Structure formats: structure tokens, C-alpha cells
Amino acid sequence: MTLNLQARIPTGPLPQKWDKHRFEMKLVSPANKRKYTVVVVGSGLAGGAASATMSELGYNVKCFCFQDSPRRAHSIAAQGGINAAKNYRNDGDSVYRLFYDTVKGGDFRSREANVYRLAELSVNIIDQCVAQGVPFAREYGGLLANRSFGGAQVSRTFYARGQTGQQLLLGAYQALERQIAAGGVKMYPRTEMLDLVVIDGQARGIIARDLVTGAIEAHVADAVVLASGGYGNVFFLSTNAQGSNATAIWRAYKRGAAFANPCFTQIHPTCIPVHGEYQSKLTLMSESLRNDGRVWVPKQKGDKRDPRQIPEADRDYYLERKYPSFGNLAPRDIASRAAKEVCDEGRGVGETGFGVYLDFADAIKRLGKSVIEDRYGNLFDMYERITNENPYEVPMRIYPAVHYTMGGLWVDYNLMSTVNGLHVTGEANFSDHGANRLGASALMQGLADGYFIIPSTIGDYLATRKPAKVDTTHAAFRDALAGVAERTKRFLAIEGKRTVASFHRELGKIMWEYCGMSRNEAGLKIALTKIPELRAEFWRNVNIPGSDAELNQALEKAGRVADFLELAELMCIDALHRTESCGAHFREESQTPDGEALRDDDHFAYVAAWEYAGEGKPPILNREPLVFENVPLSQRSYK
Amino acid sequence: MNLTLHVWRQAGPDAPGKMVIYEATGVSPEMSFLEMLDVVNEGLTERGEVPIAFDHDCREGICGSCSLMINGVAHGPMRGTATCQLHMRSFKDGDTIYIEPWRARAFRVIKDLAVDRSPLDRIIQAGGFITAPTGSAQDANNILVAKESVDDAMDAAACIGCGACVAACPNASASLFTAAKITHLGLLPQGQSERYRRALKMVQQMELEEFGSCTLHGECQEACPKEISIDTITRMNRDFLRASLLGTRP
Missing domain, CATH: 3.10.20.30 (Beta-grasp domain)
Structure with a gap:
């Protein structure tokens, strides 16, 4: 351990920590805020909300996104909803219960104080979004509607049809556009961060490439916020957008930011199964479908009958059987593993045998087709468009797919990484979901970080550190610029035989096979020999046509895949070192007699924060012990 | 094949x-x-x-x-x-x-097939928002919104900003895009205080960006991947007209 991981959790009772901390943090006076520039990388919920809010406060903000508009960030694809402890249903919810559910759902690998703050802020998020005009679903009386979501026994999820992420993102985007018009935010669309600049131990800016002209430019800042999302695309096939990438956080890692729990990746149970080699992505079907859909497979291996012809007696509703109190609403990691298990037994459905049924026949009988249409209409349409099957008539076929990464850059309570001034928000950080994220919690975290946490904590950093003036003529900027330019030229000079996508696909297969839904020592060791080999071949044999002075999508992708080829190795190293099972990280060597994840709290109740040690050197493990003062450590049970 | x-x-x-x-x-x-x-x-x-x-x-x-x-x-x-x-x-x-x-x-x-759609972002900048700085909100359930209103608002809010409406229109008008946002926000109680100013400014920006005028061909709603109705354009025209007649200040 060489890093001093100071989580900076405020003292005092849990419910008062954030309030107390907000009072204790130093403020930047209104007249001085405009003297500070904050670079924000990413324009999704975490980055868009942070940019808009910091600009409202008076800071100069530069916001970067690789898409052609900030409205396209992948937060937009979130379907089901956003949790908040409003207790509008009077069903026993509270801030404490949301906190408790999230700590437990994360299988005790998150930080209590952060999670409590998240639960507290959840109520403000809903207020804020409604004020912006987010069209959340309503009851006939005009009050907000709710639904329940996996891993919870209360109804606390707010939603806008199956497009909650889109509507929340448009709310943040509109606030952001308002600030762009007001001059507080300078937006850089179609621009990708390719390096972080650190001077005297402080993050002082970024190097970014204009994806249209190819120009590589330096941007100076007093603080940097990375809100660049998760790294699920390391698996090639995932529910992430094609452009989602790890480059910003990976470059920051190589500049000194510790990477926490990289192996914690969420496999979402309800996605449309894989159908062919050419496939470019997997499509999620919202988890909310599990509220009314029943998951089953045939009891007999190889039962190829039309699902509608299979009588009740020959069906195994395995989630309801194994987890009677949560049933189809079991948390994602558990539901995914259960699906894998029945498919591995040979009872999977569909052509490939890697699928299970999600059946709405009972719900349609009980509630009528129109109610189901109202709740899930757009999802059913989407399913039909992709599969050419009508889910009102035939049960859906679903299978787990990579969806979200709980791991990310390590941050303290102020969301600052191990590099001073480098803050990380949303999916890009590791903080709140532990080893498994509950449904409808990602939107909540992105917005809590973006609207409420970062705008407060960034002021404390700026007021206490008072960054000195630097400009792009500083040697650190010049070196970083030259490094990025050199790397770009290197890609184009390889002129090998294989496409970028072929390497990406091969990497994805390795990761899915050995570092996917279940992992074991032997497999991870195989992955750790295969990945460096593939990486070496990439740098020898990749073919990137075109030049660096134009829109060159193959070049963009090459940079991202090159980083995935490094990150994948770190993920496997982390998965190998954590010999316990916890949440989504299932080590076959560590399970209960009935096949559930078995934690090893004596040895692994910590955050694994990996530190870059230099090219070709193994990363250094730093540990932040996790202390549970409020939710006693216990074996998670959803039975 | x-x-x-x-x-x-x-x-x-x-x-x-x-x-x-x-x-x-x-x-x-x-x-x-x-x-x-x-x-x-x-x-x-x-x-x-x-x-x-x-x-x-x-x-x-x-x-x-x-x-x-x-x-x-x-x-x-x-x-x-x-x-x-x-x-x-x-x-x-x-x-x-x-x-x-x-x-x-x-x-x-x-x-090749990639175009610059930043004019659509600038139409939003002109007024496609409800002014609600972070932290200023009241409790969410203090604002009652009739289910029909929110359902209609959601139909319009479903716009994905792809620009198909512009591409399909013989005049290359961005009316459906602009009207969808004006309708989404204008149907909600939160959006009332800026309603007419919003319509005025967004329509003006649309013209500045050199989009054509709407002559109600209806090609836009045929092309819209979210099937947003051309009725939103009627609503935009009504709000814009009223703003113009009342001398609403931009």
C-alpha cells in the first residue's frame, strides 16, 4: 500500500453527517466563483446536472462529450425508474430503509455514509426534476405514481413510462442548454478527453481531441470532474451505447487516480438474448417488467414445445420457488445467476438455449391487456421490433447481459479521487452501489452526485486549495499534448490486418467467459495470459484506415479498445485477488451449500483501490476498510 | 441475402x-x-x-x-x-x-452520412426549458398534474432529437421538433410562466438557423420514430401567435 486512502467521512451520527459537513465546508464567495474554471467530462445525468448546477452557482464550466449533442449521453437509455424515499405510498419507506436496502443490496461492499447521503438526497432529486418539467407518471388525482423494483419490498420508484432516463436526462440537458445560452457553460460536443494533466499533484486540465477536425487541444482548469460513465463495453456485447468507454477514467488511472473494485460488474437479468456473431449490442428490457412478468423455464431438459403448450405442471417458476418472499423481484445479481444456472442445466429456451421465459399471460388475464400496454407498451413494441415476436401473445425470451459497472475510480466522501482536484461522479466512480446495484438506483446516484454533491464539494476544494495560475505553455501540458499526438500517429502507423472491432469482439469473449457471471481461479488465470497476448497483437496488427485530421470513427474506437485491453487485465487481477463471492462478483470457490454468494468479511470487507505502478508493472493494491456501524454485516437473504 | x-x-x-x-x-x-x-x-x-x-x-x-x-x-x-x-x-x-x-x-x-445537428441544440437554448435552478424546488407532490396532461406532455417529450422531421420535410422545417418541446413544457403547470416567451424565442431561433417554414405537409409525423403528432405544431402556432399579439418580450 502506498496511497493514503482518506475517505474523509464526517464524524457524528449518520443522519447528521452530510448536514454537518455542508456547514463545515469552505465556501467560495459569489464574486470569486467566476474566477474558477471547472472541466466536466461527460454530459449524462452526472455530468450534465453538475455542469448546469455549477454554472448556476457562478463557476465557469467547460463540458465535454463525444456525442454530437449532450442530450445523447447513455443515461438516456435507462428505462425503469428512479428511487426516492418519499414514502408517498405510506408503505413503510423511509430514508433509513432506502439506505438499508442499498447497503444490503450492495452486499456490504459500499460505504455507509455515502449511501445514507444518497438516500437523503433522493427526495430532493424528485422535487428538482418535477420543477424542471420531467413528466413523471401520475395518478388520476394528479399526484405522482410509483412502482416497485427489484430488491425492494416498498414502492418507491418514480418513472416516466419506460423512458425515465430519457426524461431525467432531458431535464438536465435543458438546464445545461439554458446555462450554455447564459454563457456559464462552454459546451464541447464531438470532443473526447484523451489525457489528464496533473501539475504539483493537482488535476489542472485535460487534453481533448476534436473528433471532427482531429485537432488535439489542451484545456486548463482549476478542478476536473469526470462523469464519463461506466466500462461495461469491455465485454464488447453489453447494454451500453456503442461509444461508451473507459478512456477518461483509464487515462486518469494512469495519472495517479486509484481504480476501485474494477471487477464489480453488473449483469442485468432481463435482456434480449444474443442471436448472432455480427451482433453489436444487447438490448435491455426494463427490470420493471418483473413486476408483472413471471420468469420460468420448462422442468424438463430439452422441452422444445411452444411455451403456450407447456402446462403449468411442467413449468419451473424458479425465482418464485427459490426466493418465495421476493420471487420475481429478487435483486439483479441473484436473478441473473439463477438464469445462468437453469440454462447450464440444459433447461434454457430459444435456439441457443441461453434464454428463459418472461411471461405476461397471468398479468394480462388479471389486469387486462390495456393495463399492461399502459405500463410497458413501448417496451413490448421494442421487443417485437427486435425479435419479431409479439410478447402479448408469446412469452418474452430474456437472458442476462452486462449492464453496469459498480467499480470505478476511487473517491472520498467529497467525490474526489486520489488525485487532488480530480473529482469523479456517477457510474465513473465506485462509491455507492457496493458489489451489486439495485434497480432504479443509478439515476438516483448520477443526479445526487451531479445536482447536489459535487456543486457543494467542489467549492470546498477550490476555497481551501486555491489553485495557482497555470496555462497551456506549462511543460506538463506540452508533454501531455505531445503524448496524445504521438499515440494517435502510432495507431495509424500500425497498418496491420485486423479491424478494431475484431479485437474488441475477441476481448469481449474472453471477459464474458472468464470474468463474467461467475469466475474461478483457473479461468481468471487463463484470461490473464490471453489478454496481454491479444493486446500485443492489437499493437502489432490492427488496421485503422483514414487520417487523424478528420472524422475517423475507427481511430476513435481504436483508442477506446486499446484502453479496454488494459482495463480488462486489471479487472481480472481484481477478480482473482478477491477470493470471496459478493454481490455480482461470484467466485465459484466461495458459495453457500445452496449455491448463493458467500462473503468473507474477515478478509475482504474492504474497497480494493488499485494504483498504477507504471508500464509493465503489476498494479499496487491499496485497501480502504469498510466499517458497518448501522447495518450489521449479515448474510444477504431474499428467500 | x-x-x-x-x-x-x-x-x-x-x-x-x-x-x-x-x-x-x-x-x-x-x-x-x-x-x-x-x-x-x-x-x-x-x-x-x-x-x-x-x-x-x-x-x-x-x-x-x-x-x-x-x-x-x-x-x-x-x-x-x-x-x-x-x-x-x-x-x-x-x-x-x-x-x-x-x-x-x-x-x-x-x-458521409454524419451531419451537424447543433442547430437543434440552439433552439433548446433559446427557451426549451423551465427555469428551475437546482435547489429551488418545492415538494414534488405540491404540484398536481392531471394524468391526461402529463400523458399528453409525455407523448411530446418522447422526442429523441434525431432530426428526421427536418429531413422528411420538403421545406426542411424543424417545426415538429420545436413544437414537441413547446407542447411538452406548455402542457405542464410548471411551464406556464414562461410559456409564451418560450414559444416566441424558440420559433425565432428556428428561423435564424435557416430551417424552412411549416406548410403542414405532415411528412414529419410520418417519419418521426416516436410518432409525435403534428397537432403539437398547431399548439406551437397558437402560443406563438398569442405571444406576438400580446407583444411578449423575448
Whole structure:
């Protein structure tokens, strides 16, 4: 351990920590805020909300996104909803219960104080979004509607049809556009961060490439916020957008930011199964479908009958059987593993045998087709468009797919990484979901970080550190610029035989096979020999046509895949070192007699924060012990 | 199946463009349209040619990046479907497919099939928001919104900002895009205080960006992947007219 991981959790009772901390943090006076520039990388919920809010406060903000508009960030694809402890249903919810559910759902690998703050802020998020005009679903009386979501026994999820992420993102985007018009935010669309600049131990800016002209430019800042999302695309096939990438956080890692729990990746149970080699992505079907859909497979291996012809007696509703109190609403990691298990037994459905049924026949009988249409209409349409099957008539076929990464850059309570001034928000950080994220919690975290946490904590950093003036003529900027330019030229000079996508696909297969839904020592060791080999071949044999002075999508992708080829190795190293099972990280060597994840709290109740040690050197493990003062450590049970 | 593609190739904004013919072979009906293009691009790359540039990201019909004119129809033949969700089962063996970028004066071609849609962002900047700085909100349930209002608002808010409406319009008008936002916000109680100013400023910006005027052809609602109704344009015109008549200050 060489890093001093100071989580900076405020003292005092849990419910008062954030309030107390907000009072204790130093403020930047209104007249001085405009003297500070904050670079924000990413324009999704975490980055868009942070940019808009910091600009409202008076800071100069530069916001970067690789898409052609900030409205396209992948937060937009979130379907089901956003949790908040409003207790509008009077069903026993509270801030404490949301906190408790999230700590437990994360299988005790998150930080209590952060999670409590998240639960507290959840109520403000809903207020804020409604004020912006987010069209959340309503009851006939005009009050907000709710639904329940996996891993919870209360109804606390707010939603806008199956497009909650889109509507929340448009709310943040509109606030952001308002600030762009007001001059507080300078937006850089179609621009990708390719390096972080650190001077005297402080993050002082970024190097970014204009994806249209190819120009590589330096941007100076007093603080940097990375809100660049998760790294699920390391698996090639995932529910992430094609452009989602790890480059910003990976470059920051190589500049000194510790990477926490990289192996914690969420496999979402309800996605449309894989159908062919050419496939470019997997499509999620919202988890909310599990509220009314029943998951089953045939009891007999190889039962190829039309699902509608299979009588009740020959069906195994395995989630309801194994987890009677949560049933189809079991948390994602558990539901995914259960699906894998029945498919591995040979009872999977569909052509490939890697699928299970999600059946709405009972719900349609009980509630009528129109109610189901109202709740899930757009999802059913989407399913039909992709599969050419009508889910009102035939049960859906679903299978787990990579969806979200709980791991990310390590941050303290102020969301600052191990590099001073480098803050990380949303999916890009590791903080709140532990080893498994509950449904409808990602939107909540992105917005809590973006609207409420970062705008407060960034002021404390700026007021206490008072960054000195630097400009792009500083040697650190010049070196970083030259490094990025050199790397770009290197890609184009390889002129090998294989496409970028072929390497990406091969990497994805390795990761899915050995570092996917279940992992074991032997497999991870195989992955750790295969990945460096593939990486070496990439740098020898990749073919990137075109030049660096134009829109060159193959070049963009090459940079991202090159980083995935490094990150994948770190993920496997982390998965190998954590010999316990916890949440989504299932080590076959560590399970209960009935096949559930078995934690090893004596040895692994910590955050694994990996530190870059230099090219070709193994990363250094730093540990932040996790202390549970409020939710006693216990074996998670959803039975 | 095997297809013949005629694809618009243009090296840069100021370079001349032309249609180039490619053969797409071994296309599976299960492929999405963009996956078919991926396969074509893989082939081009292997032959050392520059692959076709096109915008795409989520590939699940929600981000609004994809933007292809397919056989003269924005997003292709399937109603209510963005290009990324169009599957090759909508075509048959031996088909010839023409693929072009969005065509509109306001949308400059960046390369091949990718265009610059930043004018749409500037229309939002002009007023497509409700002013609610972070922290200033009251309890969410203090604002009652009738279910019908929120349902209608949501229908309009479903806009993904892809620009198909502009591409489909003979006048290259952005009226459906602009009207969808004016309708979404104007139907909600939170959006009332800025309602007329919003309509005025957004419509003015639309004109500044050199989009054409709406003459109610209705092509936009046919092309819209979210099937947003042209009724929103009526509402926009009403709000704009009222703002003009009342001398609302921009």
C-alpha cells in the first residue's frame, strides 16, 4: 500500500453527517466563483446536472462529450425508474430503509455514509426534476405514481413510462442548454478527453481531441470532474451505447487516480438474448417488467414445445420457488445467476438455449391487456421490433447481459479521487452501489452526485486549495499534448490486418467467459495470459484506415479498445485477488451449500483501490476498510 | 441475402459528395440495419478502404444519434422506428438500397452520412426549458398534474432529437421538433410562466438557423420514430401567435 486512502467521512451520527459537513465546508464567495474554471467530462445525468448546477452557482464550466449533442449521453437509455424515499405510498419507506436496502443490496461492499447521503438526497432529486418539467407518471388525482423494483419490498420508484432516463436526462440537458445560452457553460460536443494533466499533484486540465477536425487541444482548469460513465463495453456485447468507454477514467488511472473494485460488474437479468456473431449490442428490457412478468423455464431438459403448450405442471417458476418472499423481484445479481444456472442445466429456451421465459399471460388475464400496454407498451413494441415476436401473445425470451459497472475510480466522501482536484461522479466512480446495484438506483446516484454533491464539494476544494495560475505553455501540458499526438500517429502507423472491432469482439469473449457471471481461479488465470497476448497483437496488427485530421470513427474506437485491453487485465487481477463471492462478483470457490454468494468479511470487507505502478508493472493494491456501524454485516437473504 | 447499396460518400463538409455502390453479401434478416453497415465497414477496412461514417450510439432507439435516409425515407420503411431498430427482415434478397444523410440547409454534412445537428441544440437554448435552478424546488407532490396532461406532455417529450422531421420535410422545417418541446413544457403547470416567451424565442431561433417554414405537409409525423403528432405544431402556432399579439418580450 502506498496511497493514503482518506475517505474523509464526517464524524457524528449518520443522519447528521452530510448536514454537518455542508456547514463545515469552505465556501467560495459569489464574486470569486467566476474566477474558477471547472472541466466536466461527460454530459449524462452526472455530468450534465453538475455542469448546469455549477454554472448556476457562478463557476465557469467547460463540458465535454463525444456525442454530437449532450442530450445523447447513455443515461438516456435507462428505462425503469428512479428511487426516492418519499414514502408517498405510506408503505413503510423511509430514508433509513432506502439506505438499508442499498447497503444490503450492495452486499456490504459500499460505504455507509455515502449511501445514507444518497438516500437523503433522493427526495430532493424528485422535487428538482418535477420543477424542471420531467413528466413523471401520475395518478388520476394528479399526484405522482410509483412502482416497485427489484430488491425492494416498498414502492418507491418514480418513472416516466419506460423512458425515465430519457426524461431525467432531458431535464438536465435543458438546464445545461439554458446555462450554455447564459454563457456559464462552454459546451464541447464531438470532443473526447484523451489525457489528464496533473501539475504539483493537482488535476489542472485535460487534453481533448476534436473528433471532427482531429485537432488535439489542451484545456486548463482549476478542478476536473469526470462523469464519463461506466466500462461495461469491455465485454464488447453489453447494454451500453456503442461509444461508451473507459478512456477518461483509464487515462486518469494512469495519472495517479486509484481504480476501485474494477471487477464489480453488473449483469442485468432481463435482456434480449444474443442471436448472432455480427451482433453489436444487447438490448435491455426494463427490470420493471418483473413486476408483472413471471420468469420460468420448462422442468424438463430439452422441452422444445411452444411455451403456450407447456402446462403449468411442467413449468419451473424458479425465482418464485427459490426466493418465495421476493420471487420475481429478487435483486439483479441473484436473478441473473439463477438464469445462468437453469440454462447450464440444459433447461434454457430459444435456439441457443441461453434464454428463459418472461411471461405476461397471468398479468394480462388479471389486469387486462390495456393495463399492461399502459405500463410497458413501448417496451413490448421494442421487443417485437427486435425479435419479431409479439410478447402479448408469446412469452418474452430474456437472458442476462452486462449492464453496469459498480467499480470505478476511487473517491472520498467529497467525490474526489486520489488525485487532488480530480473529482469523479456517477457510474465513473465506485462509491455507492457496493458489489451489486439495485434497480432504479443509478439515476438516483448520477443526479445526487451531479445536482447536489459535487456543486457543494467542489467549492470546498477550490476555497481551501486555491489553485495557482497555470496555462497551456506549462511543460506538463506540452508533454501531455505531445503524448496524445504521438499515440494517435502510432495507431495509424500500425497498418496491420485486423479491424478494431475484431479485437474488441475477441476481448469481449474472453471477459464474458472468464470474468463474467461467475469466475474461478483457473479461468481468471487463463484470461490473464490471453489478454496481454491479444493486446500485443492489437499493437502489432490492427488496421485503422483514414487520417487523424478528420472524422475517423475507427481511430476513435481504436483508442477506446486499446484502453479496454488494459482495463480488462486489471479487472481480472481484481477478480482473482478477491477470493470471496459478493454481490455480482461470484467466485465459484466461495458459495453457500445452496449455491448463493458467500462473503468473507474477515478478509475482504474492504474497497480494493488499485494504483498504477507504471508500464509493465503489476498494479499496487491499496485497501480502504469498510466499517458497518448501522447495518450489521449479515448474510444477504431474499428467500 | 445479398443487397446492393448506394451510399452517399463525402470526405468532409466542403468536399463534393457522390453515391458509391457497395455489395452487401450474406446479410442475415436478424441483423439491424446498422449491423449490416458494420459488416460492410469491416469489409472495407479489411480491403484498406475508408469505412462509411455514420452517427449511432445507443442502438436501442432512444439517443437519437442515428440518422439515415433510406430509399428516400427518413429512418427507412418501418413506421415509428429509428434506423438502429430497423432490421434487415424489412428488406428482401436482391434489393437495392439508397442510403443518404439528412438533407437540410441547416444540417451541414460533416462526413458521409454524419451531419451537424447543433442547430437543434440552439433552439433548446433559446427557451426549451423551465427555469428551475437546482435547489429551488418545492415538494414534488405540491404540484398536481392531471394524468391526461402529463400523458399528453409525455407523448411530446418522447422526442429523441434525431432530426428526421427536418429531413422528411420538403421545406426542411424543424417545426415538429420545436413544437414537441413547446407542447411538452406548455402542457405542464410548471411551464406556464414562461410559456409564451418560450414559444416566441424558440420559433425565432428556428428561423435564424435557416430551417424552412411549416406548410403542414405532415411528412414529419410520418417519419418521426416516436410518432409525435403534428397537432403539437398547431399548439406551437397558437402560443406563438398569442405571444406576438400580446407583444411578449423575448
